[in-house]
Amino acid sequence: MSTIEARKITKRFGDFVAVKDADLSVAAGEVVCLLGPSGCGKTTTLRMIAGLERVTSGDIVIGGKRMNDLSPEKRDIAMVFQFYALYPALSVGENIAMPLHYEKISKPDRDKRVRRVAEILHLTEVLDRMPGQVSEGEKQRIAVARAIVREPNCFLFDEPLSRLDVELRHSMRGQIKEVLSNLSKATVIVTHDQLEALTMADRIAIMRDGIIEQIGTPHQVFAKPANVFVASFIGTPQMNLVKGKLEKVSGAKATIQFGGERVELEVNPAVGSLKPSEVTLGIRPRAFTPVSAGAKDTILATAELIEPMGAETLVHARTPDESDIRVVVPRDVKFKIGEKLHLRADPTQTHIFGEDGKAVRA
Amino acid sequence: MANTISIWERLGFRKASGVGEAGWGHTLFAAIISLIYFLPVLIIILTSFKLQTEALAVPPKLLPTTLFGLIPEQYVFSPTLENFTSVFSRAYVAGGAAESTGFDRFFFNSIFIASTSVLLALVIGTLAAYGFSRYPLKGNDTYLFIILTTRMLPAIVVIIPVILMFRISGLAGSYLGIIFLYTAFNLPFTIWMMKSFFDELSPDVEDAARLDGSSDAKVFFKICLPQVLAGLAATFVFGLILTWNEFLFALLLTGVDTRTVPVAMNQAVAGGGIGVLWGLLAAIETLFLIPVFLVTFFLQNHLLRGVTFGTVKR
Numbered sequence: 079m080s081t082i083e084a085r086k087i088t089k090r091f092g093d094f095v096a097v098k099d100a101d102l103s104v105a106a107g108e109v110v111c112l113l114g115p116s117g118c119g120k121t122t123t124l125r126m127i128a129g130l131e132r133v134t135s136g137d138i139v140i141g142g143k144r145m146n147d148l149s150p151e152k153r154d155i156a157m158v159f160q161f162y163a164l165y166p167a168l169s170v171g172e173n174i175a176m177p178l179h180y181e182k183i184s185k186p187d188r189d190k191r192v193r194r195v196a197e198i199l200h201l202t203e204v205l206d207r208m209p210g211q212v213s214e215g216e217k218q219r220i221a222v223a224r225a226i227v228r229e230p231n232c233f234l235f236d237e238p239l240s241r242l243d244v245e246l247r248h249s250m251r252g253q254i255k256e257v258l259s260n261l262s263k264a265t266v267i268v269t270h271d272q273l274e275a276l277t278m279a280d281r282i283a284i285m286r287d288g289i290i291e292q293i294g295t296p297h298q299v300f301a302k303p304a305n306v307f308v309a310s311f312i313g314t315p316q317m318n319l320v321k322g323k324l325e326k327v328s329g330a331k332a333t334i335q336f337g338g339e340r341v342e343l344e345v346n347p348a349v350g351s352l353k354p355s356e357v358t359l360g361i362r363p364r365a366f367t368p369v370s371a372g373a374k375d376t377i378l379a380t381a382e383l384i385e386p387m388g389a390e391t392l393v394h395a396r397t398p399d400e401s402d403i404r405v406v407v408p409r410d411v412k413f414k415i416g417e418k419l420h421l422r423a424d425p426t427q428t429h430i431f432g433e434d435g436k437a438v439r440a
Numbered sequence: 441m442a443n444t445i446s447i448w449e450r451l452g453f454r455k456a457s458g459v460g461e462a463g464w465g466h467t468l469f470a471a472i473i474s475l476i477y478f479l480p481v482l483i484i485i486l487t488s489f490k491l492q493t494e495a496l497a498v499p500p501k502l503l504p505t506t507l508f509g510l511i512p513e514q515y516v517f518s519p520t521l522e523n524f525t526s527v528f529s530r531a532y533v534a535g536g537a538a539e540s541t542g543f544d545r546f547f548f549n550s551i552f553i554a555s556t557s558v559l560l561a562l563v564i565g566t567l568a569a570y571g572f573s574r575y576p577l578k579g580n581d582t583y584l585f586i587i588l589t590t591r592m593l594p595a596i597v598v599i600i601p602v603i604l605m606f607r608i609s610g611l612a613g614s615y616l617g618i619i620f621l622y623t624a625f626n627l628p629f630t631i632w633m634m635k636s637f638f639d640e641l642s643p644d645v646e647d648a649a650r651l652d653g654s655s656d657a658k659v660f661f662k663i664c665l666p667q668v669l670a671g672l673a674a675t676f677v678f679g680l681i682l683t684w685n686e687f688l689f690a691l692l693l694t695g696v697d698t699r700t701v702p703v704a705m706n707q708a709v710a711g712g713g714i715g716v717l718w719g720l721l722a723a724i725e726t727l728f729l730i731p732v733f734l735v736t737f738f739l740q741n742h743l744l745r746g747v748t749f750g751t752v753k754r
Contacts, residue, residue, distance in 0.1 A: 130647050150650040157651045163644035167666030180653030224652070 080141030080231040081106050082127060082264045087136030089122050089288075096122045098288045099136070104232070107262035110293075111275035114285035115311070120268045123285070124234050127266060129153050141231050151180070156225035160237040162217045164209040170220055171196075171205035177228045195223045198257065215246045219253075226257060232264040239274060251277055272312055276300070284308050301427075306435040309360045315392055317362050317429075318403045324349075324357045324430075332430070334359065338398035342374045344425035348438050357438075358431040363392070363406040365427035368413075369420050376420040379403055381413045395419055481729070487722035489519035495718040523723035543724070545697070546704040550684065551731060553615065553700060557622035558679040562672065564623070565630030570660060572631065573638035574646075584632070591628045595688045606693055613695025621689055626679045633678070637671035638664065673742030677735060684732050701728050 082104040089097040097119040104110045112120040125131040127138055129150035138145045145153050156177070164173050171192055178188045196202045199219040204212050209220065218238065225233060238254065239247045255278050258265055269275050275282045276296040283293045284307075292304040303309035309317045322336025332345045336359060343359075369376060379395035382402075386392075386409065393405045393413055405421060413419065430438045486503070487495050494501045494517040501517035529538045572580060602621070603612070611617030641664060649663045665672075690700045701724070709721040736743065 125647075128647075128651060130650070150647070151653045151655065153651075155651055157648065159644045159648055161642060161644050163642060163648035165645060165649070165663055167663075176649070177652040224648075 080264055081139075082232050082266065083137075083139040084123065084127060085137040085139065087123070087126055087133045087138065089119070089126060089131060090134045096288050097126070100285075100288075100290050102266075102283055102290065102293070104264040104266060106264050108280045109258055109265045109267065109278060111279035111282045112266060112268045112285055113272060113275040113282050113311075114270065116270055118285040119288040120270075120285050121236055122288075124157075124236055124266060124268045128155055128157050128234055154231045155234060156228065156230040156232075157234040158221045158225050158236065158238050160240060162209075162221040162241075164217060164220055164224075166209055168209075169205070170201065170207050170209065170212065170216075173209065173220055174201075174205075174223045174227050177224060181228060191227055195227045198226075199223045199253070215242060215250065218242060218246075218250060222254065222257065226261060230263070233258070233261070233266070235265070235267040237268055237270070239269075240271070247274075254278065272314070276312075284311060286311075302437070302439065303360070303429065304437055306358055306360070306431050309429060309431070309437075313362060315363045315404045315406065317360050319431075320359050320397075320401050320403065322357055322359045323354070324352055325354055327352065330425075336397075336399075336401075339378060341377060343423065343428055344375070345428060345430055346439060349430050352430075352432065352438060356433055358435070360429035360431060360437075361403075361423045362427055363404040364390075365424040366403075366405045366407075366421040367424070368405070368407060368411060369422050372420045373422070376422045377403075379405075379419050379421060381415055381417045381419060384413060384415060393419070395421075484722045484725050487718055488523050488726045489521070490517050490719050490722075491520060491522065492717060492719055495722075523719040524727070526720055527723050527727060541708065542699075543701075543704060543708075546699050546701050547727070549694075549698055550701040550728075553618055553622065553698070554680055554683040557619045558626055558676060558683055560619065560623045561626035561630045561679060562676055565627050565675075566634045566665075566668075566672065568627075569631045569634035570638055570664065573635050584635070587628045587631055590624075599688065599692060602689070603692055612693060613698060615698055618690065618694055618698060618700075621693060622683050622686070625686070625689070626683060629682070630675055630679060633675045634668065634671060637668040641667055670742045673739045677739055677743055680735060681732055 084102040086099045174192045284291045292308045322334045325333045327350045379397045383394040502515045504519040531538050606612040649659045687702045690703045705724045
């Protein structure tokens, strides 16, 4: 049972800093997702763990052993690539058996293990075909099969599902999760799809511009985003982030000027330490409740666009000072375009971000 | 009956379906254009079966058959194999005994020299190309450019220093010398060609092989090389054609024993005072076409994949 630890790893390509002082530790049996927009350095981080890129500074420690100077084949890692990276000149069976060749395992044993993983991933039928002759979903499963056929220290997945269509992605997500939980190895998955990260990961590391912004369980990053970026990146529809002016805090009530009016919101006690300043108010679209009459703690907005989404309805509304907010209401709550809404925010789901963009929390 | 297909349509005499298939009009047009390009080769092959008088006849003798009376007798010649036998042995004096012309040796030389040097260039060039592609040096492009510049000068510009080098080193007239020269001659092309094939390969596949436990050598031989077989075939054929037809270096740097066919051909048909022996020339040329034709024919599937490689991005 090995762990993966990245200690303050930095990668520079010339003057460009791809990853900066990233700290990441993955316990044995834990699945950690690196999540972020494209170009944020998540794949570079993964490649550094794999040994395909050298770290500029910092240490990669796998299973308690410093791996910085070891070439990839000596790190005993299995990796699934975004474009699967199957060996085009070898049959599916030979592709899966490839990692075993280097472990000098006898042919009958090899065949047995190939057949076993082929069964787990439903590939028995295609073992004799060439990679060019199988479907996209099968290619993906072959890549996974090749990774799990031997018993490596840990697993790395680079955007494993990005090339599949939506339906296939759903079923593969479940399959991979199941396979991973049976293997219980330290696993790192790189993805730009938050749904993938939220469903598959034990913990999520959110990256931006080479920096890890927050690491936490899917619940933590959703319920307690550490900063404005994480708040905006996690959750669909996106969290409403509106600028406001904190005027005074008394007890649990804060008076904030925004949306062209002055509202009193219930906030967490830590906000009390803030001086009057510019803040960003973060409220998830589902945290609003429309009420019939305006009050001190409600926000006024005019419905601009209404998008039924099936079970719920997404309403785009505009405050008197022209900032847009998104509100999700149950489908039986009906609004007309142009209607005035009075919205009350759930205080437990109201986030205050200070001038530096960091969440203000107790 | 809208859905029945007539026998003519089955044979291809039909209108273009509009998608992916040419109608007979286009096909016929393509055939005529191809024939125009092929005509010189056809004339050479036909001439190789004519006697000297027939080869020079006016009006020309076109075909060895009347095509069931379609062509008037005066345009028809009676085919002979005499030219082919006299490629290898003939009497140099009228009425004298036939002697060997040495052409068996020259054909061997051509095949041996061309194939050895092209294969050698392929081995060295492929390794170099992989290096340039995967382990770029500082100033990689400059190196590649310098390699290419050796092919920018016509051979005739560099021939005098080359002759001097061969004289001094004693390589002139030897197999080793001409093979080395042709290897060097083929290398720039091979390196550039193979580098472009390696550049096209997905680096992920090699990374995957490394993580699976392959050393660099195994990555190259087991993973990369099988993927560029088409490229190797294409490079081999192009190199072979260039080397096979090379005349100038062969003329000046081969000796009596190492002479190649293009040089020998030139000397054989000069025909001591009685003008060019067209029939003989055509016969040598026809024989000369066969080996390259066979190689190209057997590698044509690879060749097509080779030359179109990389034109479609994934």
